[in-house]
Amino acid sequence: MASGLMLEETELRLGLPGGGAGELAEVAVIRSSGKRGFLETIDLKLKLQTPAESKESESTEQGNKATDPHEKPPAPKEQAVGWPPVRSFRKNILNVQQQSESKNKEEQSDKAAAAAAAAFVKVSMDGAPYLRKVDLKTYKSYQELSTALQKMFSSFATSGNYGSEQGVSVRDFMNGAGKVTALVINGSEYVTTYEDKDGDWMLVGDVPWEMFVDSCKRLRVMKGSEVVGLAPTAMEKRKNRG
Amino acid sequence: MGRVRGGEERADQPPPFSDQVLENVIENVLEFLEYRRDRNAASLVCRSWYRAEAQTRREVFIGNCYAVSPARAITRFRAARALVLKGRPRFADFNLVPPGWGARFSPWVAAMAPAYPWLERVCLKRMTVSDADLALLARSFPSFRDLTLICCDGFGTPGLATIAELCRNLRVLDLIENDVEDEDEQVADWISKFPEATACLESLSFECVNCPVNFAALEALVVRSRSLRRLRVNQHVSIHQLRRLMERAPQLTQLGTGSFHSVPGAAGAPDLDVADLESTYAASKSLVCLSGFRMLEHEYLPAIFPVCANLVSLNLSYAMITAEQLKPVIFQCHNLHTFWVLDTIGDDGLQAVAKSCKNLSELRVFPFDASEDSEGSVSDSGLVAISEGCPKLRSILYFCQRMTNAAVMAMSKNCPDLVVFRLCIMGRCRPDQITGEPMDEGFGAIVMNCKKLTRLAVSGLLTDRVFEYIANHGKSVRTLSVAFAGNTDLSLKYILEGCPNLQKLEIRDSPFGDAGLLSGIHHFYNMRFVWMSACKLSSAGCKEVARSLPHLVVEVIGEWSQDLDTDAVEKLYLYRSLDGPREDAPPFVKIL
Numbered sequence: 001m002a003s004g005l006m007l008e009e010t011e012l013r014l015g016l017p018g019g020g021a022g023e024l025a026e027v028a029v030i031r032s033s034g035k036r037g038f039l040e041t042i043d044l045k046l047k048l049q050t051p052a053e054s055k056e057s058e059s060t061e062q063g064n065k066a067t068d069p070h071e072k073p074p075a076p077k078e079q080a081v082g083w084p085p086v087r088s089f090r091k092n093i094l095n096v097q098q099q100s101e102s103k104n105k106e107e108q109s110d111k112a113a114a115a116a117a118a119a120f121v122k123v124s125m126d127g128a129p130y131l132r133k134v135d136l137k138t139y140k141s142y143q144e145l146s147t148a149l150q151k152m153f154s155s156f157a158t159s160g161n162y163g164s165e166q167g168v169s170v171r172d173f174m175n176g177a178g179k180v181t182a183l184v185i186n187g188s189e190y191v192t193t194y195e196d197k198d199g200d201w202m203l204v205g206d207v208p209w210e211m212f213v214d215s216c217k218r219l220r221v222m223k224g225s226e227v228v229g230l231a232p233t234a235m236e237k238r239k240n241r242g
Numbered sequence: 243m244g245r246v247r248g249g250e251e252r253a254d255q256p257p258p259f260s261d262q263v264l265e266n267v268i269e270n271v272l273e274f275l276e277y278r279r280d281r282n283a284a285s286l287v288c289r290s291w292y293r294a295e296a297q298t299r300r301e302v303f304i305g306n307c308y309a310v311s312p313a314r315a316i317t318r319f320r321a322a323r324a325l326v327l328k329g330r331p332r333f334a335d336f337n338l339v340p341p342g343w344g345a346r347f348s349p350w351v352a353a354m355a356p357a358y359p360w361l362e363r364v365c366l367k368r369m370t371v372s373d374a375d376l377a378l379l380a381r382s383f384p385s386f387r388d389l390t391l392i393c394c395d396g397f398g399t400p401g402l403a404t405i406a407e408l409c410r411n412l413r414v415l416d417l418i419e420n421d422v423e424d425e426d427e428q429v430a431d432w433i434s435k436f437p438e439a440t441a442c443l444e445s446l447s448f449e450c451v452n453c454p455v456n457f458a459a460l461e462a463l464v465v466r467s468r469s470l471r472r473l474r475v476n477q478h479v480s481i482h483q484l485r486r487l488m489e490r491a492p493q494l495t496q497l498g499t500g501s502f503h504s505v506p507g508a509a510g511a512p513d514l515d516v517a518d519l520e521s522t523y524a525a526s527k528s529l530v531c532l533s534g535f536r537m538l539e540h541e542y543l544p545a546i547f548p549v550c551a552n553l554v555s556l557n558l559s560y561a562m563i564t565a566e567q568l569k570p571v572i573f574q575c576h577n578l579h580t581f582w583v584l585d586t587i588g589d590d591g592l593q594a595v596a597k598s599c600k601n602l603s604e605l606r607v608f609p610f611d612a613s614e615d616s617e618g619s620v621s622d623s624g625l626v627a628i629s630e631g632c633p634k635l636r637s638i639l640y641f642c643q644r645m646t647n648a649a650v651m652a653m654s655k656n657c658p659d660l661v662v663f664r665l666c667i668m669g670r671c672r673p674d675q676i677t678g679e680p681m682d683e684g685f686g687a688i689v690m691n692c693k694k695l696t697r698l699a700v701s702g703l704l705t706d707r708v709f710e711y712i713a714n715h716g717k718s719v720r721t722l723s724v725a726f727a728g729n730t731d732l733s734l735k736y737i738l739e740g741c742p743n744l745q746k747l748e749i750r751d752s753p754f755g756d757a758g759l760l761s762g763i764h765h766f767y768n769m770r771f772v773w774m775s776a777c778k779l780s781s782a783g784c785k786e787v788a789r790s791l792p793h794l795v796v797e798v799i800g801e802w803s804q805d806l807d808t809d810a811v812e813k814l815y816l817y818r819s820l821d822g823p824r825e826d827a828p829p830f831v832k833i834l
Binding site: 079080081082083084085086087088089090091132133152 | 333335336337338340341393419421450559560608609612613614641666668670725726750751801
């Protein structure tokens, strides 16, 4: 039951500007839990990615999460949604607290630094009627976030046919903002943008992952054709401020 | 609200004269019935009692807002002064219910506005309340005095401003763990909107409102509200400001302290001396309940010493403190009944609690790092210590990474009065830390030894056996939460057939299928709801349930509407309803 493969190779540049040659994109056909049919996802190999990360991203996503208890439970690679059952409200507040406790040098600061308190942000997609919320701290890289977003929105965008134009792929194109890396869902191009702490809308992918997680307030998946007049990249912003 | 019965439509016709005299007598007697269970029983005696009870019920409690339409509730209870309404299923708190699912307050407030001119009190939990709803509420009920919103969303500070401004008799405004959303441009200075004339406020809680408040207005409000007993401020109130508020209101009984943090370099404010803050606390002789500490600066914690001996309730669950920082406080809290804390205190901190809080009734230990692979600071030994030191324990919520059957068994024997036992071993399917066995025996001991248990949440590695134990011994269990547990449909069969009092069942990520679900058909009308997500249900089984039980609403919920075409059911939410399927279901919900 293989589904269609990506038809083109693309050159991706999701690392810092001025970096070396981009990597090739590969397609990994990943079987979902078996209940829904296939999702095509793209396995992005970022320049910055470590070998450990790339192994992780190639593994299949979890099938049935309820394991046979007589086997050793598998080490979970994905965090389950809403587990452990702590309200996001509580997770977020502790995150704020850590950031302001910068002068606390007791043993708590080690815990604070290591803790993966949550960073919930809203995600909207143009044309989708409902918002979602994701916890950025559950992802370790742009790739994982990208995969999650594709899963989240591809079931909205696909219409059930799996012809050559359907599914999700990645393509670069030029528009008024310069070179942009787009998700192609169902033949339309979508670009992921985020609102940062200053209220500016930026393209996702410009800054190191941790910096992005700290500054991202909201995500928006918008049609590629509308990506004009975005704020200059975060790096340029910083340069301009001197 | 009473069981489903026929012939209700005729209950509103006026009875003959002699019966009317009797009814008036009954009404006077029924005024004295407070508990809704008593009232429900009285209403079933005969039509006359039904009518009389309906006329005299002042507080209407609706545990599932979709179980009954606003019109039906209002038609039956014409004299209600208070409404308590609950909406979304609890798993919505953990992002398992997509936004936009429902539970909107709008149809309720629209129906009540013309019908309940004397409405005084509204309490909502997990509902979506818009600013427009709040405005309609504020305008429609001149006697309105009490608004409590818990885990709600959909409103912002403009809605609060309308409430403040128009509810002239407001006594209680309690906002607890709501998602208060404001677009940046729209933030309203709602505290200033309380008119000068409003001076009857008794309780004000706004910890969940995330934007700064106008402190001068807040202080003025506190000064003129001589009846104020409960004040819980948000984290934008600094410790200096807190002190001023406490000095204006030494009569407070409950205090949410806000940040408990000084603002460095604040203009004109020298560093607050701990001794000065301590003397302020010493003057608050009525304080019995403390919470807040949202950004605790540890040096200030000793300031609360003067009130510790009087404290009945202490919530430190936002404070990252160690055992050593806790001990000087907790050793003085001999009267504590309720204690919420972060697991940063470790087993050592729990030992200290066990040593000093002999009257402890409710304990909640929250995880500082709520992830599956975090280190975890509390373990089985902390649980045992608590059980040994606090035999009167009735309610516990405990997050940990390491647990043993022996520890849970110890608690079951040492704390026989347990009513609520919620243990969350954060690593999925984690076995007994020492023996490697499933956690079946531990939870089994809980249901065997704690005869008053009504609420249970299980976790860790669990087989069908634990559900057999629950079915055989957990006869009083009303609420059961299950996650990543069980082997086969037998588990579900056991509890649906064995627990006669089961009302709320929430299950996620467990291998239970249609056969298990169908074994509950005889019982679903007696339940408030069943939630099952990421189990092994198919639409055939769910349709069978819907076919067999016409008064049951069976919802299949997907992330997007396309998910609903498949045979597998990802999320099931079923509940009884007197008024059939709801009309406001979004596209990603299919009602079978």
